[in-house]
Amino acid sequence: MESLALIAVIIGGLLALVFGLGLLALLVVGMRFATRDLRAQWRRGRRNRAADPRDWAAHRGWQYTADQEHPPLGVDTFLGAHGRWKQYAGIVHGTVRAFPAASWIQAEGRGNTRQPVEVYRHRVAALKLPYELPRVSLVPAEDPISRSVANRLNAERRVVLEHAHFNEVWLVTADDPRSAYSVLDPRMMERLLQPDVAPRPSLRDPGRDQTRIRLIGNYLVAWRSLRTDVDHLDDLFTVLGDMSALMPDHLWQPRDR
Incomplete structure (x- = not known):
């Protein structure tokens, strides 16, 4: 009887230990989930504070301007x-590749200048090309905002390409679907599926490093959600430079004649 009682005590202790460890694990997971947004915001803040655009510009022989009223390169979007x-x-x-290039922090909001309400703040990278581009926009397909926009505002402008995986990764919208088909040829799609530019969803921070690309007027524009640092600019300008080299001939050849 004593041995049975001892075994019962041991089993009870083990069950209590397992229950306690399980409860602790649930508590840790719950705390991590509850503080996910705060931790993501802290990481972005630390990263953005550490970046110095003046040093970045000086290291590359670029110019730096603290602020200005008009859009850099004339990119008004x-x-x-x-x-x-x-x-x-x-x-x-x-x-970049002999094209005028610039990057800046663009803040946008509602209201007027006396009572502004800031909504967006991103660091933008842009190239100005010597020819006009069709209006095409690429955003991460799995981003919650992108899905919302796809379902409501841009449903009629969404372009579905023949590359199934590309459609899973990118949400493409255009004023004219034919222009998107001509720009996003197989070579361009292959480049935009490379790891340095393709969206990388993260459970910790869904908006982290999500690249957005826009072709508008004479400009190739890209930015990454919520980032205002310069540490990622080399990647963005590499992507924009590669895109400029992959533009179809019919966009620029007539201008050379």
Whole structure:
């Protein structure tokens, strides 16, 4: 009887230990989930504070401007779905593949300049090409905002390409689907599926390093959600430079004649 009682005590202790460890694990997971947004915001803040656009520009022989009223390179476009005012700061400008290039922090918001309500703040990278591009936009297909936009605002402008995997990764919209087909040929799609540019979903921070690309007027524009640092600019300008080299001949050849 004593041995049975001892075994019962041991089993009870083990069950209590397992229950305690399970409860602790649930508590840790719950705390990590509850503080996910705070931790992501802290990481972005630390990363953005550490970056210095003046050093980045000086190291590459580019110019730096603290702020200006007019859009750098003349790129006058809103990055968010809604906006009434824009501000430009931390501007660096130089050349990429002999094309004028610039990057800046673009803040957008509602209201007026006296009572502004900031909504978006991203660091933008742009190239100015010597020919006009069709209006095409690429955003991560799995981003919650992208899905919302796809279902409501841009449903009629969405372009479905013949590359199934590309459609899973990117949500493409265009004023004219034919223009998207001509620009996003197999070589361009292959480049945009490379790890340095293709969206990388993260459970910890869904918006982390999500690249967005826009072709508008004479400009190739790219930015990554919520990032205002310069540590990722070399990657963005590499992508934009590669895209400029892959543009179809019919866009630029007539201008050389």
